[in-house]
Amino acid sequence: MTVFPDDHRDGDLGGGTGGGAGGEAPDPLEQLLRPQVEFLAVPSGAFEQIRRRAARRRRVRAAVGGGTAVAVAAGALYLAGSLSSGGADEEVGPPASHARTTSAPATTGTPAPQPSTTRPTAGGHTSRPPAGGPGTTAGPTKGSTVTPTPTGTGTGTGTTPMCTADQLTPSLGGSDAGAGNLYRYLVVTNHSATACHLTGYPGLSVLDANGRQIGQPATREPSSYQPVVLQPGDAASDTIHTANQMGTCLPESAKLRIYPPGSRASLVFAGQITICNDEFAITPFAPGTTGNPPS
Incomplete structure (x- = not known):
């Protein structure tokens, strides 16, 4: 108041x-x-919650500090190792400028026997061994390539070039038949003034009068072969195998086209061949004019 x-x-x-x-x-x-x-009033359990949070913070700080220490130690060790190497690392393998040559292992032992070729004749069945005898190279099947090695039998291919299409004259020679099969001899003659050689299979297809191909090119019958040296005027031949009017027959050819072995140039000449029963195959070249194997 x-x-x-x-x-x-x-x-x-x-x-x-x-x-x-x-x-x-x-x-x-x-x-x-x-x-x-x-x-x-202080809530119940507040102090315990504060203590737990503080303990978690302490553990997190300790883990972060330990990880940092480990990283620093690892970096120090790596740096020390790099500095102490002194360029004494061992070089593994040849330098990039060196060529690496791998040689194939030599083949030893007896070569596998070659399959024989059986050709029926007009008077019956006659079994003939493959031409060339021992030491020849097995001929390739369709789509394969084989490079035979001369066997030192006087072929002289070491200095004789491969025959080109310009040096050869093709023609159809004699024939043979039997047991539903037809055999026709394809003959090539060296008309040039220099020697040359042929090795293996030619390419062959049949044409109509307008030069259009009939059917598929000839396949290759497996057979052994050797290089054939052709002196001027010499001939080599192989055998065309077809079926004798069996199954479905294509039109008869008016011409034939031949690619000599190893040549990209072809020769076209007159000739009549009929492909029947989808049978059209050829053998590799052999000396003479009576096919391979010779008749």
Whole structure:
């Protein structure tokens, strides 16, 4: 309560029985402006949660610090190893500028026997061994390539070039038949003034009068062969094998086209061949004019 100096209704100043410092009663306005503060109670388990979080933070900091230490140590070891090598590493394998040669192992032992060729004749069946005898190279089948090695029998192919199409004159020679098969001899003659040689199979197809191919080119009958040296005027021959009017027959040819062995140039000449029963094959070249094997 406010006391004025001229107010003597309650007695002298500082008199009376009140609260406060002089025994005055507490001021109500002060109670409104300064209320008593009540502190909230600590939630249950708060301290335990704070301790667990602090422990997790400590473990994370320890793991990060350990990983960093390990990485630093590994980097130091790698750097020390690189610096200590001094260029003394061993070189493995030849340098890039060196050529590497691989040689095939030599073949030893007795060569496998070659299949024999059986050709029927007009008077019956006659079995003939393959031409060339021992030491010849087995002939390739369709789509394969074989390069035979001269056997030192006086062929002279070491200095004799391969015959070109310009040096050869082709023609059809004699024939043979039996047991539903037809055999016709394909003959080539060296008309040039120099010697040359033939090795292996020619390419052969039959044509109509307009030069259009009839059917497929001839396949290759497996047979042994050797290089055939042709002096000027000499001839070599092989055998064309067809069926004797059996099964389905194609039109008879008017011409034949031959590619000499190893040549990209062809020769076309007159000749009549009929392909029947899808049988059209040829043997490799052999000396003479009576086919391979010779009749």
